[in-house]
Amino acid sequence: MKNFFTTLLILALLSPLLRASDTGRGYKRAIDSRILQRMKRGGSWRRGCPVAPKDLRYLRIPYRDFHGKREVGEMIVHKSVADEVLDIFAALYKIGYPINKMRLVSDYRASDFDSIEADNTSAFNCRNVTGGKKWSRHSYGTAIDINPIENPYISRNGSIAHKKSYRFRKRVHRNSKDPADRAMLIKGDRAVYLFKKRGWRWGGDWHSIKDYQHFDKTIPVQRRKSVRKIPKTVPENGVSLF
Numbered sequence: 001m002k003n004f005f006t007t008l009l010i011l012a013l014l015s016p017l018l019r020a021s022d023t024g025r026g027y028k029r030a031i032d033s034r035i036l037q038r039m040k041r042g043g044s045w046r047r048g049c050p051v052a053p054k055d056l057r058y059l060r061i062p063y064r065d066f067h068g069k070r071e072v073g074e075m076i077v078h079k080s081v082a083d084e085v086l087d088i089f090a091a092l093y094k095i096g097y098p099i100n101k102m103r104l105v106s107d108y109r110a111s112d113f114d115s116i117e118a119d120n121t122s123a124f125n126c127r128n129v130t131g132g133k134k135w136s137r138h139s140y141g142t143a144i145d146i147n148p149i150e151n152p153y154i155s156r157n158g159s160i161a162h163k164k165s166y167r168f169r170k171r172v173h174r175n176s177k178d179p180a181d182r183a184m185l186i187k188g189d190r191a192v193y194l195f196k197k198r199g200w201r202w203g204g205d206w207h208s209i210k211d212y213q214h215f216d217k218t219i220p221v222q223r224r225k226s227v228r229k230i231p232k233t234v235p236e237n238g239v240s241l242f
């Protein structure tokens with residue numbers, strides 16, 4: 001009995017510390033066979049994509065949703081930016097920047113349109129640039145789209161593909177109590193600064209088109225020279241790094 005009360009006392013003393021240790025920092029893992037299956041089935045990765053799965057990392061990232069609730073999202077990025085992305089999202093968590101949803105784009109059959117329509121925050125997707133034939137930076141896992149409904153892509157002629165984004169055309173904060181308003185990324189915002197100070201470009205700074213949801217980083221990413229054969233057996237630890 002005495003031990004029981006001692007344990008209770010220790011837990012009571014530790015609880016503020018445990019809460020304080022919620023830094024909002026997530027963690028990274030290699031792309032294991034289960035995740036690769038999801039990517040392939042969902043169509044976000046296939047043979048011929050410029051980056052091999054072994055050069056990508058699967059992240060679990062805590063965030064605050066639009067109701068202020070703590071959630072843990074999923075994201076895939078290039079290994080060279082994985083730690084930095086975890087740092088940035090920990091900082092976003094700290095400032096209370098709200099994120100509507102954070103799921104893998106393969107959950108949306110790798111459809112950029114559907115992922116945006118769901119207001120999903122995501123990074124890696126092996127696809128062409130919007131309206132072009134070159135690989136998008138998302139194909140390298142070095143680009144992230146954040147709250148895409150509140151932060152629309154606005155084409156050269158001013159058109160927006162998603163109706164739900166129309167009310168976010170005008171880039172001005174109006175109501176700090178509205179999570180959708182706080183999710184808007186506007187020049188000078190702390191959320192934007194957290195990326196920029198680490199050398200990420202922001203699509204909201206572009207002149208011909210505006211891509212307010214988009215951040216990317218130029219890093220020396222090695223493209224796959226040849227597509228290696230996928231081994232028939234998965235290594236013992238279940239992690240296949242190819």
Ligand SMILES: [Zn+2]
Nearest residue numbers: 143144145214
């Ligand atoms: Zn993007």
